[in-house]
Amino acid sequence: MPGLYIHIPFCVRKCRYCAFHSVPYSPKLVKPYIESLQKEAEKRKEVFRVTFDTVYIGGGTPSILHTAELLEILKIINYNFNLSPQEFTIEVNPGTVDREKLTYYKSKGINRLSIGIQSLNDKELEYLGRIHTGKEAVKCFEDARYAGFENISIDLIYGIPLQDKNSWHSTLNGITVLNPEHISAYSLSYEPETPLYGEEPMKEDLEEKLYYNMIDYLKCKGYKQYEISSFAISGYESRHNINYWGGGIYLGLGASAHSYDGTYRYANPRLYDYIKGKPHEREKITAEKALEECIMLGLRKRAGISLPEISHRFGRTVAEKLINEASILGLDIDGERVLVPRDKQFVSDAIILSITSHLC
Numbered sequence: 001m002p003g004l005y006i007h008i009p010f011c012v013r014k015c016r017y018c019a020f021h022s023v024p025y026s027p028k029l030v031k032p033y034i035e036s037l038q039k040e041a042e043k044r045k046e047v048f049r050v051t052f053d054t055v056y057i058g059g060g061t062p063s064i065l066h067t068a069e070l071l072e073i074l075k076i077i078n079y080n081f082n083l084s085p086q087e088f089t090i091e092v093n094p095g096t097v098d099r100e101k102l103t104y105y106k107s108k109g110i111n112r113l114s115i116g117i118q119s120l121n122d123k124e125l126e127y128l129g130r131i132h133t134g135k136e137a138v139k140c141f142e143d144a145r146y147a148g149f150e151n152i153s154i155d156l157i158y159g160i161p162l163q164d165k166n167s168w169h170s171t172l173n174g175i176t177v178l179n180p181e182h183i184s185a186y187s188l189s190y191e192p193e194t195p196l197y198g199e200e201p202m203k204e205d206l207e208e209k210l211y212y213n214m215i216d217y218l219k220c221k222g223y224k225q226y227e228i229s230s231f232a233i234s235g236y237e238s239r240h241n242i243n244y245w246g247g248g249i250y251l252g253l254g255a256s257a258h259s260y261d262g263t264y265r266y267a268n269p270r271l272y273d274y275i276k277g278k279p280h281e282r283e284k285i286t287a288e289k290a291l292e293e294c295i296m297l298g299l300r301k302r303a304g305i306s307l308p309e310i311s312h313r314f315g316r317t318v319a320e321k322l323i324n325e326a327s328i329l330g331l332d333i334d335g336e337r338v339l340v341p342r343d344k345q346f347v348s349d350a351i352i353l354s355i356t357s358h359l360c
């Protein structure tokens with residue numbers, strides 16, 4: 001299920017928590033950026049001679065592009081690659097789209113939106129430095145439905161210091177009333193070199209409560225958790241992400257984008273170097289690295305890791321070591337699979353680190 005990703009590194013302005021590589025939108029930058037995408041696509045099409053089942057335009061804020069700019073990008077990928085996307089997603093931020101733009105997306109074959117709502121509470125949105133209010137976020141969702149989108153994902157953030165159980169519940173309630181097909185919820189992180197770095201985070205025990213409250217609440221509303229941060233109505237799980245998590249092939253075009261061809265991982269340079277034509281870096285994925293990624297991504301999935309697959313790819317000894325480490329850490333070993341039990345999901349990063357440091 002190869003996936004094609006196109007990175008759009010432009011935003012209205014920087015959110016206070018954002019450590020992603022993005023710069024303020026400027027038509028003067030977009031033009032050479034699209035020219036660089038064109039050059040990269042021409043080079044990469046020789047290596048990635050596959051049919052792409054999913055396409056994902058992410059950022060940054062892809063919805064900040066004018067439709068004529070987006071059209072240029074769509075022409076580039078359609079001309080250079082074999083696309084047969086079951087799922088074609090674009091990331092959208094409230095405050096950068098209207099019904100007309102959303103209808104245009106639909107007319108171009110985009111069939112899934114990922115809307116960065118983050119919260120419906122205006123004080124929390126202000127704390128995060130978002131450009132929209134809760135009301136504008138809801139309007140964006142309604143406009144997307146009006147435009148005909150039947151597969152919409154919403155991104156949320158928990159662990160915002162101003163948040164409490166009531167405000168989180170109020171956001172979850174306001175979101176589920178809209179009936180999106182998919183919800184992703186991430187814990188607020190305080191990355192170096194962001195304005196938030198150094199501020200007092202939410203107390204961990206409260207953040208943990210918010211996380212488990214969300215799992216229970218979304219389950220009641222019909223959302224199945226299929227990954228630590230991802231919830232979907234059955235049949236609407238993100239195919240594009242499932243391909244990443246399953247170690248599938250993907251091509252990432254654009255500044256800072258990554259690709260994987262089954263042997264090598266490629267990392268593109270940041271925006272200004274990308275426009276100057278600096279080539280990507282390449283790293284061979286050794287068996288050790290592949291095992292580390294398999295454990296890291298596998299344990300994030302609710303379905304966990306397949307032991308026969310580990311045995312087949314890395315040998316029986318590795319599978320036995322994994323079972324041993326998993327039982328020491330109290331993971332569920334369910335016949336043929338190893339998975340993080342519900343009550344340990346909040347600390348799964350630490351569990352993953354412990355297992356990979358012993359096995360890889």
Ligand code: SF4
Binds near residue numbers: 011014015059
């Ligand atoms: S919109 Fe997204 S990518 Fe852009 S600054 Fe905010 S968090 Fe970062």
